[in-house]
Amino acid sequence: MHRAARRLLVPAAVAASIALALAGCTTSNFGGEEGGGDGATEDGPIKIGAVLDITGVGANLGVPEQNTLNMLAEQVNADGGINGREVELIIKDNQSTEDGAARATTQLIENDDVDLIIGASRTGPSLAMRPLVEAAQVPTISVAANAAIVDGSEWVFKTAQNDLVVLERILDDAEAKGYTKIALARDATGFGEGIADIITELGEERGITLTATEAFEPSATDFTAQMTNLRSADADAVIIWGITPSAGLAQAAFVQIGVNKPVYQSHGVANDAFFEAAGPAAEGVIAPMGRLLVADQLPADDPQKEVIDQFIADYTEEFGSSPSSFAGHAYDAFKIGVAAIEEAGTDPEALRDAIEATSDFVGISGVFTMTPDNHSGLTADALIMAIAEGGRWTLNEE
């Protein structure tokens, strides 16, 4: 009796399940489009996805970026959208992790079917996203720094200044001051990888050698060991290459341990959070960065001044604090993307070509001119040298 009943149970279950299945069939999980194909979505909202380091070690970067994108999307929609189409912004937090970025990107591509992706905030997560968007052929604009993100890429662009040009500026300055030996403390993640090699290479033509390299995790809070080693390193100056807060904490330890050497930092500290982390130890640090943080000191004829002032005014009104360089990177990414969509619509190839055709675009981080071979678009002119004075960045007149 038991057996007979059980024998019935299997087919019953199967039948019930199939009935259930037929009731709500969908093919969207197999890559099908619920609202029709790419070409047919010309009248729906334009979907822009963003993958940002909103929490975790990159939060100082990701949060202002998130703010900026939200503000800009609102502005665009208030102005009637792009060519009459509303912008739908989908922001995902990668928790400052590489696999978080990859998971978020996959969701944006597969579930949300986005037309453009912005992100990630830092190099590592951006590198993790790259093969995914290249395979799915989704135009993507990273807001992170390392040149490897766009090296040979077809679909990935970026708006932050290349680490290469940043280091050029630093080493030029060092050469001018007569330093011949440099020591480096770098971020241990993607942002800091390869930096030692670039310094060695660029230093050669300037007569500068790299004498010591230390690394620190962006989550680190104790830098005694690294700074102790830098103190006894044979160097005229030190480059600390990282993002806030870790680069700021490293700066504080640098002074506490008494290394007593001039310090260069990277554009990763181009925000006010650096001063919170480093405290009085920040005084005198030199860092190349965009013009945003020294906007009030720019000459009136600076081509970027108008754009930057407007952005600062908008952002400050909206969020009650002034924007960081990272907010600027997001601004540039969004504006370049939107301009290209206005031009070419949401067909992926046309959109990519339009971004590649960006020319003399005046943004926050500089004036962009992209080409199929140059997906970064900025030159060394985009950078100024800033010096930390009295708890803020000041334009360093050369």
Added chain:
Amino acid sequence: MSYLNKAATRSKSGFWPNNRGTIIGVAVLAVIILIVPFTANSSMMNIAVFSLIFALPAIGLSLLMGLAGQVSLGQAAFFAIGAYTHAILLQKFEMPGPVAAVGGVVAAMLAALLVGLPMLRLRGHYLALATLGLGFIVMIAVREWEFTGRTTGIYGYGRPEVFGIPIDNNGLFFWFVAPFVLIGLVLALNLTRSRAGRALSAVNDSELAAESLGVNTYALRVKVFTLSAGFAGLGGVFYAYQVQIVSPQVAEFHVSVEILLMVVIGGLGSVWGAIAGAFIVELLSEGLRDLIPAIIPGATGEVQLIGYGLVLILVILLLPGGLYQVVLTARAAIVRAWRRRSESADASAAAPPDGTADTGAGEVPTRAFGGLPGEARGDGGLGSDALGGGVGGGVEGAVPALPAVATPVAAGEPILEVRGLTKRYGGVVAVDDVSFAVPAGRIMGLIGPNGAGKTTCFNMITGAIAPTTGTVTFLGEEIQGRKPHVGAERGLTRTFQNLQVFSSTDVVGNVYMGRYRKGRAGILRGMLGLQGREQYRHEAIARDILDSMRLGEFAELAAGDLPFGRQRMMEVCRALAAEPALLLLDEPMAGLSGQEREMLAALLRRLRDAGLTIVLVEHDVAQVMALADSVAVLDDGVLIAHGDPETVRNDPAVIVAYLGTDAEEAEAELKELEEQA
């Protein structure tokens, strides 16, 4: 169906589950898996995919916790090793997908074997903490190593392809993973009922007893640990494929906590529970990520952790058996209700009322790990349920068949030799320079007052404790200081003064464990389900032995529910089931009724006549004198006499030291003491 361990599955051998409940469960799961991609919305689909991926390490951990009774807090380490190896083989060595996948699993298992060999010598919480440390080490190692891509990790390898179809969407990927999860599930279920699985379950009840029956606990634990890592590694392989990058975050502690949570929610040791737990945790994770920021504005980051923490605490406090406990309780209630109804109505129309709850039915559950409060145990209702199926014992009055014994050496030749055996605890000498030989085919009695060192002596001979000095030679081989299973494998079995019953199984299950050393099937055969015939044969032998001791009618009763005396008899049966060459009985008569004593004495004589060598420690001096061919007397750790019963009885030293001046009075005192105990 009781959820006590049945002694053996009684159906044919074969790879596919031979239990109806399992077949139905797997079939239903397969159907669900088939239709999910058609019905789920995209975020649900995402959850479903990650549930399947994480079900694999969860099944592995469930086996480790349920079967081996070990907790690993570093399951993510093996998950990560699998993922990294797979990704590196694909990306740096451009190997084909299947090869890279096998590489990932093998790497995880190899790593587990290497670290398991030293670490599984640790016990309980030490192992848990060591694996926790391992997780951190792996995470830091992949973060710092150039080869593993440091903080960024390994990326840029392609999606898998099956027959030229790229698996590049969640629907296909779900189907791509599902067969592996189903096969993994079946393998794991088979393992829980296999010879190895039952042995591990017995180890959890009494490590000492299991080892004394020939179970090499350590080796089995290492194997299960390695197997568990293999499951984790396979999960990692799929994770690498799905996420398309492997970075140090996969090895993070939170991943290990997630996997642990899956197992705890599902029910410790329940393989089905692990799958359900994986789904619940993934659902919880996604749900909370949406819910918490909605309730608490501005909440960002890993907010799902609040749910993990709460659920983990609540399950352990309120529902230590997890979901599996819920299913069992519900089913027991339904069965009881149904039985009441069908008893009042016509019983002939009975059909199983437990259709929906049946997903869990196929499993012989491994128990909750040691000491977990309120762990699943047979309660009264289920126990009596099992009792109903009992088979009658041997025919009254007929002389029962004698269990087989081993006679590796000729009668009279020494089978066991003890030389200079000494045990010191700090300054106290418990056993002092004891030497004797036991000739084969004889019964030797070991007597002495309380605290004379008899049981210590026994423990040193069987390997339960290592002697300070001295040798124990069994069948020409020195076995002192080696673990109990070494002697047991060679034919030395024992019973215990303080009973060591396998309480998670029934009576025949206990005796079946005695057959352990006669079985051959290992973990692999167990997983493939290729040992049904062997198990059936051994189960039949176990039943015969029970019948011969008139315990046949209790075969299906939970072992812990037997009266004390019968538990003792059951232990003797269990020891005899091993077909020993040398049987060591530690106070076998204690707690037996007069009739039982006589029956046991008669049995021991017949066994001796069949060639078995027996050493017994006994308080009942009269019994020993009547039964033994020779008697050794220990007093205060020293062997004061050894010879035939008559000589020993008249030995003045014995009389003074042990029997006192009045033998009868001393004996009466002893009996009194015994009864008090």
Added chain:
Amino acid sequence: MIDFLQLTAAGLSQGSVYALLAVGLIATYTVRHVVNIAQGDYATLAGLGSISLVTAGLPLPVAILIALVSVTLASVLIERLVISRVKNLTTLVSIILTLGVSTLLQAIMLLIWGAEGRRLPAFPGSDLNLGGVSIRSQELWMLGALVVVGGGVLLFYEKTRWGKALRASAEQPVAARIVGISPAVASVIAFAIAGFVGAAAGVVSSPIYLSIWSGGLLLGLKGFVAAVLGGLVSFRAAIVGALLLGIIESYVAGYVASGWKDAVAFFILIIVLIIRPAGLVLRPNAVRV
């Protein structure tokens, strides 16, 4: 040489934090056989709590005092609400249970204080420079806290009747009862001590190492490694072990690679567990069965 001394000094101050946490872990282990994974979270909780109080305008000493008392109470509350609810609590179950507590505490801290690390203002004092070795005044506060708080706990356990009875209560509940301590009270006292020393470690270390919601786990585990060096029973050995661990970590960071620093403790843990599970000072107990 100066570098060596500098690293040693840094290691000692870091080690003092581990030492305080190890003292807390041993307190609960000896009485209850609980390995409290949440021990390190007490430190973070006290750090973040005192930061909020200082931000709210309270003077630093008051803020610290309130944080110490609240975390001590929180620990007692955890004992009453969670730990004491489990009958037959084995060490293994305690690990899983306190893992849940730790995860919950971390999530609560994340929700209240956000994901970013914060720091308490440095305690008063000026930094020293001893022949090129620079020592922050806060580091002296940390060592001082170890001497005062850790020493206090040690004195309590070794010199007072209650303390001695408490130590024995795990093995001999009767002995504890004789001086009037029920197992429940013993457990509460142990958790109060654990909460207090954890909180003390958190507030003194916050100005240098910052307080971040997720930071407690690793701190607590390193405290545990130190406790294992003391066989989970010896306060003195654990304190010495903790200071050694801090110093070794500092050397590894300085001379090998800073990224490997956090792995040191776990290598030590595994090696010690395998070679001498009874700790470095006690004679291993060889009895099986």
